[in-house]
Amino acid sequence: MDRELPGGYAGRILRVDLTSGKTWSEPWAPDGMRLFVGGAGLGAKILWDEVPAGVAWDHPENRLILATGPLAGLPVWGTGGLSVVTRGAMTNGGTSTQANGFFGACLKYSGYDAIVVQGQASSWLYLYVQDDVAELRDAAFLVGKDTWETQDVLQARLGYSGHQMSVYGIGPAGENLVRFSAIAGDYGHVASKNGCGAVMGKKRLKAVALVRGTRAIRAADPRGLFQAADEIAHDLKTNPTTRSLYEYGTLNGVLNLNKIGALPIKNFTTNVVPEGTDMAAWEAPSLREGFDHRGHQCNACGMRHCHMQVIPTGPHQGQIVDEPEYEGWAGAGWAIGCTDPVAISWLNTQIDRIGVDVNEFGWLVGWAMECQEKGYLTRDQLGGLEVRWGDTEAAAKLLQMIGRREGFGNILAEGVKRASETVGGPAATCAIYTGKGASPRGHDHRARWEEMLDTITSSTGTLQTGPPVHPTEFGMPARINPFDPEAVAKNVGGHLGRRHFEDSLGACIFTTRSLLATMCRALSAATGWEFTKEEALRQGRRTAALFRAFDLRCGIGPDLEWPSPRYGSVPADGPAQGRAVQPHWERMVDVWYETVGYDRKTGRPRPDTLRSLGLEFLIPSLWGA
């Protein structure tokens, strides 16, 4: 069968049934590969096929899909990619969330393109995979351990170190079904969106330990692949936008976003940096050099992005942590009023270790801090805890209460939407969330209407389009007025598909910020196809339409596409002061629907849209025979 496979694929899916304790592999037919590519695209198709409406996020028959793509394990930068696709706990709808590290490469080297987990174990298990060996093993000795400890213990017990084995799992938060819990692995990489960790916890699957297998991955055109990989690397190093990512990852984010009013400060109560804050400390070189650090690259990656660092001062001096991404600096810091990089860096890793999404954590703790300051939440309600702005030690105590569902932590563990609804009164007006229940990413979207619209109309539990990447490459404007509702909606709709395509490749979202045409050359060289950027966008839009159809089947539609009062409020100060999104909201959504070819009233992709995407099989389900 292998000779018929396009290059880059393993051609097998590992199936795991936790109820019966069985594992087996099944072939993945080549005709589906070109349509869905892998990763998010493959996951979306499986989710649609196998998770009916009555199977909620916590139902044993929900699927947890851990998928990679055709570039994973090949010598292209950042190709250890993992896409987690499931029906998630936050929205009770579609989920697509990514992490990097080595998981995707190890999976391919073991001979699989994806692992599909179903069922529910009667006791805690972990999945061990080494080439053709796939076993469910007792995980009692891992219960209660955080995500880093889990990897430490499994590596020691199984006799592997470094990149010989990739481990992704859940921490105490996932075990306790914290609704915004994450799946984390390889020390600092986190698939965190839409409560995928709670799905894994409900299945009582503590971790997946993947030994770096021994199977070769064939590229159809090895010389072409190396050439494309070189072009991608060159582009990332020299392109004026991506060059900063190459050098410093997302460390430049705080300064850049502050300048345009999109840095979320103190739960959206201000957009002005506190007086006396040394913003020079927030320049990327200063942030990096402020810590003893070393590179922590993902599979085959030459970016100077991921780093480990050592806490230099304070009560946690000497601890090794993962250098925060921008969203870590925001969620573990600015959103809760902390501007001390050392304190934030430490807290950020604690969040990863207990295993929750840092964005939701920021909105939740920022909300609690504001509510306590205003008297909407009492000290008694918080178990005697005072949570003042910027107090990362108090935030860490809250984190432990949440992760273990202790006291008020049991309410907070439901996420800020549900917690604020439970508390009620004026506290309910201070919470940042979407109508579907998804967490906004770690920016103040009141200054980035594109991302607010994207987050709210998305069917993946997080934004699905993301900021434009090389927009002129496919005829979109280089820049738009960020407060022009029509331009915003056309831009978000016009870019739909690119990120889903990236998330289907088995590569990192940062190394795929090369030109789309170059990424397609890499995919073509790997597989032997002639894959164009137009086909890439169609594949991405096909994936988006599948997630949309899935969400509609779950009862999640346009009636939930609104920002919470605080999320959609008017900035009181800063560069976006006075910019009100609400008066333009309905018009913006209208234009987005028209642009993506979905029906505004029902939310369904129109039949002509589905036909153009090769998704005719969805028409009877969505529109009737």
Added chain:
Amino acid sequence: MHDSAIRHPPSAIGYVTVEVVAWVTRFVGGDGTRRQVFQEPAAPDASVRSVLGQVSDRHPALREALWDAAGRELSEHIEVLVNDSVLGLTHTLDSPVRKGDRITLVGQYTGGA
């Protein structure tokens, strides 16, 4: 902070501040930190475009990053703010500038993770 030498062309109505922030200083000879501030002389008919053109003329790397291949429109790489507002709100590229205006060049928004 590095302030360029102030030049005094006879026709200038005054000076417009061009502030190059953090990463973008790489394109004007800096190391990607702090700021570089240029006081640009502005003629009576000066616009955002002409002021940015003056700075770009002195810094080829900035020209390459800031403008499209034809050198007529801004490319996608650098965010331009005029008096703290993103270009397109209070000023377009061809809006006149006045004495005391401040143009800020900051790295393009690339999201986070």
